[in-house]
Amino acid sequence: MSQVLRFAPALGDWVRLHLVQGEAPSALVDAMQSQGMALAAAKAIVDAFCHALREGKALPVDHVVWQEASEALQVQRAFPMLARGPMLRVPGRDVRVLARVAPIDLAVLADVMDADECAALIDMARPRLRPSTLVDPLTGRDVVSAQRVSLGMFFRLEENALVARLDQRFAALMGLPVAHGEGLQVLHYPTGAGSSPHFDFLVPSNEANRASIARSGQRVRTMVTYLNDVPAGGETVFPALGCAVTPRRGHAVCFADCDAAGEPDPASLHASQAVESSHGADRSEKWVVTKWMRARPFQSAPA
Template sequence: MNDPATIRLNYPQAQMLAGDRRYQVLASIKKPNVVALSGVLDGNACQALIELARPRIQRSSVVHHREGVRVDDSRTSSGCHFQRAELPLVADLEQCIAELTGIPQENGEGLQVLRYEPGQRYVPHWDYFPPESASSADIVRPEKGGQRIATFLLYLNTVPMGGETEFPHAGIKVAAVQGNACFFSYCDADGQLDPLTLHSGNAVIEGDKWIAVKWLREGRVPA
């Protein structure tokens, strides 16, 4: 059974609109700015995205503050990227994310689908690029979209045990439940980055975990 602190709250009166659909807000936290949503993608669409990604996945890499992109034991998942609007399902999901967040589709990096097998995890990290890091300077150039400002994470299957998204400095955990999503932003109107958005993908204890991740930036990201 998952940790009882895991967010699975039920507030029927709290909803968000995207196009002609309403999405239930399971939990909303102001500091850090985290919103958990229910039923963003149905089971058939979740499984279809998994099957599209399955033959393409390979060991995940990380952006190291000194050494650039590399494979690292801090992140032991496998994954793949889809180009923006590469497939109808991807395009539909990207449109939904844009409507929910108010961030234009062109500000999003390519959708990434990740698989975590038992024991695999991603240690606590920030999704934004550290401003003090020399390797960040090229990544956040305006012509590349600038700094990351938010993350939209969608759970493609339900994990029987483990696999939560945890914000350790804020005491928040979000369970991996199929079709649900976790959105968090980390850059305010003044451009200040929130260190409370430090988060981890906890180790999968039972089953496996499939997620889709969309990182959103300040400006347009080249296709």
């Protein structure tokens, strides 16, 4: 069964313009819902534009034919998947794909950063490290927690030449505009430190998270890049997927935090195994830089 969904041509122009500019389809659906349009109708309109742009066909003008069983109007992925193939090419760098894991669009990448970049980022981050925090799900406040025994800091988006280069590289790898990225977070795990299983998407259980989602959309993708080799321990573990990623300098694990419809995906649950001493060494450590991408351009909380 099908029905004709009519809309003002001005709405079609708005949808086309924002899609061409790289706006996430889910963000357009959210905006249309906020103006009183039903979710199913908003998705059908945006999906029709996505399909036409992808197939090089004529764009809708003032209506779409909504067929619930139509492959053409199935819900499209709300944000880009990682490019296919064994190599991801971004400006100035070829990044090898070592492994892919379904069903959350996860990939293990090599050559994301070189040794000099890793060392320089650690040197810049070290004097700014503070005890890492987690967002309290009830209050939305950042609190020091036993779930994450590490030190961390944030760079501002494109704060300096190296950070800008990495912000641009990571965004290109994840297929989203630089403006959708939060500032880089560097974490340092000393011997014995790790993190308990957690999600990177924001749970809308408190006002602070709801306000952040309203400003910038949900976190849709995470990239964790390892800045040093870890002799033992420190693996990034995905319990729901039954896999673990061994930290190697310059390598990264990149994964979707949301499913194809843009909804938080519980399969993205992950943890950092404790760093272990090895080969008679008294101490070891792990350094990582994390990049989170939002569904819409990131806006920090008002001061």
